[in-house]
Amino acid sequence: xxxxxxxxxxxxxxxxxxxEKSFDENFQIKTRDMLxxxxxxxxxxxxxxxxxxxxxxxxxxxxxxxxGRWRDVQGVFLKTDNLTRKIIIADRxxxxxxxxxxxxxxxxxxxxxxxxAFTRVVSGRSPENxxxxxxxxxxxxxxxxxxxxxxxxxAYAEVGINGIEFFDSQADIKGCIAILRF
Amino acid sequence: xxxxLKKFGNVLLSRPAGRDAFLSAKAYLLPNTADESFIIDFSGxxxxxxxxxxxxxxxxxxxxxxxxxxxxxxxxxxxxxxLKIVNNEQGAxx
Numbered sequence: 014x015x016x017x018x019x020x021x022x023x024x025x026x027x028x029x030x031x032x033e034k035s036f037d038e039n040f041q042i043k044t045r046d047m048l049x050x051x052x053x054x055x056x057x058x059x060x061x062x063x064x065x066x067x068x069x070x071x072x073x074x075x076x077x078x079x080x081g082r083w084r085d086v087q088g089v090f091l092k093t094d095n096l097t098r099k100i101i102i103a104d105r106x107x108x109x110x111x112x113x114x115x116x117x118x119x120x121x122x123x124x125x126x127x128x129x130a131f132t133r134v135v136s137g138r139s140p141e142n143x144x145x146x147x148x149x150x151x152x153x154x155x156x157x158x159x160x161x162x163x164x165x166x167x168a169y170a171e172v173g174i175n176g177i178e179f180f181d182s183q184a185d186i187k188g189c190i191a192i193l194r195f
Numbered sequence: 196x197x198x199x200l201k202k203f204g205n206v207l208l209s210r211p212a213g214r215d216a217f218l219s220a221k222a223y224l225l226p227n228t229a230d231e232s233f234i235i236d237f238s239g240x241x242x243x244x245x246x247x248x249x250x251x252x253x254x255x256x257x258x259x260x261x262x263x264x265x266x267x268x269x270x271x272x273x274x275x276x277x278l279k280i281v282n283n284e285q286g287a288x289x
Contacts, residue, residue, distance in 0.1 A: 052206060053206050
């Protein structure tokens with residue numbers, strides 16, 4: 014999955030400084046209201062309730078944990094491709110490690126953070142009861158035999174019908190990137 | 196009493212929207228007595244996410260208790276999967 018050229022482009026977009034050439038505003042969702050409108054319309058188009066629920070969890074996570082502290086570009090990059098049945102959601106926020114370390118100080122590495130995010134009910138927004146989003150996403154992806162690539166920092170997860178696997182990456186993603194094949 | 200979730204929208208996704216729906220229900224729909232029983236009717240809901248449901252259903256459970264709430268018309272796949280997650284979380288909190 015990680016050899017895909019579009020994935021390389023989005024990794025570069027997230028890892029590097031933003032400039033006019035690297036940034037396509039057509040795919041930028043700046044506010045939560047824009048995300049809701051986009052997903053309302055996409056449901057009408059695709060009629061797949063679980064897909065919209067997964068996209069909602071991934072996209073809203075970015076707003077939940079980065080509002081007021083975006084590194085530069087506010088909101089999420091969201092691109093849907095019905096021909097190749099692929100969805101990309103990315104943000105230039107603070108990433109899993111910085112978010113979760115506040116409530117789980119035992120987190121040392123990006124790998125620690127991504128494993129906890131996908132397997133434990135823990136949220137960066139303590140004392141609010143949150144932290145189920147990525148578990149839900151993982152469960153649906155496995156059940157539907159979809160594929161998910163999710164990277165934050167220098168660690169990524171691949172989720173598929175056989176479960177979750179975690180890997181180290183050369184690229185350092187400051188925010189989060191999710192690529193879903195459905 | 197029956198709470199028809201479709202009256203809050205058909206694509207129910209974010210935590211702020213779920214929280215707002217709960218606060219609106221609390222202000223205008225819900226009774227003052229804690230022993231009231233509820234049926235949450237999901238008919239007409241096309242998409243439900245755990246974030247929205249957690250804010251709304253957890254709010255109801257805090258006010259009225261778990262045993263007073265039942266669900267109806269839950270066959271939508273996103274409703275089914277979301278209720279599994281939300282109900283598991285409630286079990287873990289006990």
